[in-house]
Amino acid sequence: MSFAQSVQVKDIPARPGDVSTLDGLMGAFYDVVNIAPQEARQWDRDRTLYVPWIRFVGTSIDAHGKVKASSWTHQEYVEATEPLVTGGFKEWEISRRTQEYGNIAHIDSTYAGEAIDDGKLERFRGVNSIEAYFDGTRWWISSVMWMSESPNHPIPTMFLNKSQNSSGSSGK
Numbered sequence: 001m002s003f004a005q006s007v008q009v010k011d012i013p014a015r016p017g018d019v020s021t022l023d024g025l026m027g028a029f030y031d032v033v034n035i036a037p038q039e040a041r042q043w044d045r046d047r048t049l050y051v052p053w054i055r056f057v058g059t060s061i062d063a064h065g066k067v068k069a070s071s072w073t074h075q076e077y078v079e080a081t082e083p084l085v086t087g088g089f090k091e092w093e094i095s096r097r098t099q100e101y102g103n104i105a106h107i108d109s110t111y112a113g114e115a116i117d118d119g120k121l122e123r124f125r126g127v128n129s130i131e132a133y134f135d136g137t138r139w140w141i142s143s144v145m146w147m148s149e150s151p152n153h154p155i156p157t158m159f160l161n162k163s164q165n166s167s168g169s170s171g172k
Contacts, residue, residue, distance in 0.1 A: 007043060007078050014048035019138035022098060022105055025049060029130075029141070030093055030111070037088035037116065043078050050074055050141045057145040061152065087116035094125070095160050103134040110159045125149045127159050 018028035028049055032042040056077045059069045072080060091113035099106045107130040114123045126148035132141050149155050 007041075007075075007082050009047050009075060009078055010044040012044045012048060014138065015045070016138075018045070018049065019140070022100070022107070022132065022139060025132065025139045025141065026093060026096065026107065026109060029109075030091055033085070034090050034092070035085055035088065038086070039088075041082075041085065046078075047074055054141065055143050057143070059145065059147045061150060065152075084115060089113070089115045097159065103136075105132045105134075105139075106130070107132065108159055110155060125155060127155060 015028070017024050019025055028045070032046040032049075035041060054074050056072045056074070057069055058072075059067060062068050091111050093109050094112050095110040097108040107128075109128040109130060110125070111128060112123070112125045114121055116122070126146055129145045130141055131143045132139050134140075147153070
């Protein structure tokens with residue numbers, strides 16, 4: 001799916017605190033999407049968290065029970081989600097499981113959130129599956145895949161437990 005570019009995303013330097021640690025990276029990952037209605041977006045800052053070839057993959061279940069997956073570049077993701085965040089949007093991490101080895105990390109980040117849709121407050125939860133790597137200077141997110149919770153697919157307790165980390169020998 002291709003979108004006309006109507007939201008300009010500037011190329012700015014990353015904030016060192018956003019990318020020097022995995023905690024900083026995840027803090028920024030959620031911070032940039034929390035906005036009040038009609039508040040300016042942080043798309044420029046958001047872009048600094050990702051590799052240029054980033055892929056966002058959202059999964060869902062359609063009305064017939066069939067799994068669907070949609071994939072976006074950063075700009076396509078910005079264009080697709082801009083209407084969603086216009087009314088105000090909040091998302092926060094409620095649990096995290098991190099597996100780290102050397103310069104790579106896999107992060108399962110369970111989130112909760114709320115958005116205003118047609119004047120109604122909607123609450124939601126789900127799991128972000130994030131791949132990241134450390135280039136010797138900073139962390140980069142190379143892919144983000146998520147699935148929102150549904151009655152037929154409640155979040156498993158392993159994703160709701162307190163944060164757990166399993167580190168290899170990276171020392172970061």
